[in-house]
Amino acid sequence: MSESEDHTDPAKLPLDAWHRAQGARMVPFAGYEMPIQYEGIVAEHEWTRSHAGLFDVSHMGQLLVSGEGAADALEALLPGDIAALKPGRLRYSLLLDANGGILDDLMVTNVTAEGGEPTYYLVVNGATKWDDIAHLREHLPDEITLTHLEDQALLAVQGPEAETALRRVFRDAMGDLKFMQGTRFSFGDIDIGISRSGYTGEDGFELSLPAEHAETLAGRLCAEIEIKPIGLGARDSLRLEAGLPLYGHDLSPETDPVSAGLAFAIGKRRRAEGGFPGAERVLRLLEDGTDRLRVGLALEGRLPAREGARVFAGETPVGEVTSGGFSPTLGHPVAMAYVARERAAQGAELEIEVRGKRLPARVTAMPFVPHKYYRGDK
Structure with a gap:
């Protein structure tokens, strides 16, 4: 998923001091000081492909959209079939403008608790999150609540040995997840949201947790022989090899979902019914080509x-x-x-x-x- 560079007054990640202690070289990116590499981009890339890497993606925006009618409200802004998304399931989607241009790409998870009000967890790109929040606040109905989880960190563990290492740390608490499934569990006094997902093309997991506990968890994970911290440079080369587009580079408001090869994000029912921003144009492009x-x-x-x-x-x-x-x-x-x-x-x-x-x-x-x-x- 995304992020353009930003060289003005970068903010610090919750793990800023930890990254520096691990020897990270920090650079401004998406409004934050980010670790671009530790021991070298190629070495970190190859380690992730063969073992497991820990990526700090806390610059991403974590949002909750909740309330009766939340799925319909999101479907008015996204082309995905949100109503059919079952609790504990994730879906890749797109925030579109009135012309069907891509404002951002994002992940949506149905985190509705049993007996609770409908609630969806969104992860949006770091460089666009403030614009996304403004867009959502403007277009969501008043009865729908939008919550920015500003005090949450987001860590990704990616690579073929990610599951082995995480199961050694968390044991059975994390449950049995397949790709694009998620759950919540407690690790000591840390409440963790976990999904089997990521943006490297490898098997892996993303972990959302209170920022105050991020350093404790990062240190515990990197104590495992399979896991090393990996920087932004390798994250980019990994996602490129995986053919995954980066917002601000491969995607923009001038880009439509069909030209971008992201038509899979437009649900079958949505193609039949429309009702999302730019639907008339996007559905015409699906029919006629771009x-x-x-x-x-x-x-x-x-x-x-x-x-x-x-x-x-x-x-x-x-x-x-x-x-x-x-x-x-x-x-x-x-x-x-x-x-x-x-x-x-x-x-x-x-x-x-x-x-x-x-x-x-x-x-x-x-x-x-x-x-x-x-x-x-x-």
Whole structure:
């Protein structure tokens, strides 16, 4: 999910001192001082792919939307089938403007307690959270309550050994979760919300807990042999290999869900009924197609293409790179770009202009590295 850089008066994460004690190099990002790396981006990337990494994503916005009619209220702003979301289930969705442009991408979890009022937990991107909150306050009905969980930290443990390590720490308290399922449990005096989700393409979990306990839990988790702290740099290279778009780069208000390859976020019932912002335009694009599409590009050599690089077919400009970098897993550069629909077929040969040179690139399927989400098949 998202976040643009912000170099003005960055705030500090609850774990700021802890990150520095672990040797993190801190940089301004999404309005916060964030750890970009500890021992090196490639080493941290490879550790996460083979073991498990702890990511501090407390800059993200954590919100509760509650009250009778909360699902209908959210469906007036999001294209997902929120009403069908059962308690303990998560769904990826999009906050859309009146033209169907993407204001943010986010996760929605039904956290309604048995016998309690309907309640949904939203995780929104750090750089957009204040705009998202303002948008929600403006458009949600008065009888719906919006709560910003400002005193909560958010930690992600990602990688093939994440479950092994967490079960050693939490034992049976965390329950048996599959991908896109969540629950709550107590760990000593710490109340933790956990979901089996993340943004690396690996199996993993996200943990929401009171910020005052974040350092205690981070230290306990990193005491496990499988887990090391991982910075923002590897988080970006991991999500790129997984073909996951980053808000402010691959997604923006100028981007619609169909061009972005996110039509799966538009529920079947919502396609039939509409009723979400920009529905008329978005449903027309679903029917007729779009002028451009987000595609994956594989490059030869080692020189990566970065955001803003132009994509060519012969001498004709046909698109622009929105995310790019060297793939440690694959051993060559990869990129995401929006290109003209007629040039978006898998296998299409294109060129990317980098430092005055044209680099050969081939349209390839995403994810670049297969997802390893646990869906109950092991």
